[in-house]
Amino acid sequence: MSEKVPMTPEGQARLREELERLKKIELPQVVKDISVARDHGDLSENAEYHAAKERQGLIVARISFIEQTLSRAEVIDPSKLSGSKIQFGARVKLVNVDTDEEVVYQIVGPEEADIKQNRISVSSPLARGLIGREVGEEVRVVMPAGPRTYEILEITYA
Known part of the structure; x- marks a missing residue:
């Protein structure tokens, strides 16, 4: 039994888009690149061929990873959640007690975490510290x- 992967609907959509791009655009392109490089002759010293084969391996591995992740996805729509306690999907406005710096984070699944977008993984130390807490509490x-x-x-x- 595989462990479920919590995910927002947006995170699921982004993964599906990436999967489609990899399968329909990037993989066919790298197969063409391998064919072209193969036509250049001696494969033992053909850097283009080896680079394309390595890229193909990375793409195939990423496709497999995304398919496995989507198959275990437990999609949780934050807009259907409510309550006074922090849970998966919450947007949390915090103030750093030492610096007075305010920040807003959304708690999301591990595959959709992106600190540049202020999305932190539910398994990160900060999110684990926030889950179950309420407004006014210090963490x-x-x-x-x-x-x-x-x-x-x-x-x-x-």
Whole structure:
């Protein structure tokens, strides 16, 4: 029995789009590149051929990974959630108690986490520290860069 992978509908859609792009565009292109490189002769010293074969392996591995992830996806729509406690899918507004810096994060599945988009994995130290907490609580989290203390300002589900 495989473990379920929590995912938002947007995360599922992004993975499906990536899978389609890999299967319909990138894989056929790399197969053409291999064919062209093969036509150049001696494969033992053909850098184009070896690079294309390596890229093909990476694409095939990524396709397999995405298919496995989607097959285990447990899609959770944050817009259908509510409550005063933080759970998967929540957007959480925090203030760093030491610096007064405010930040908003959405707690998402591991495959859709993207710190540049303020989406953190449900399995990250910060998200684990926030799950089950409420507005007004302070949360002390040990992060890779050292301990941080946040106060929870707002919880929304969109």
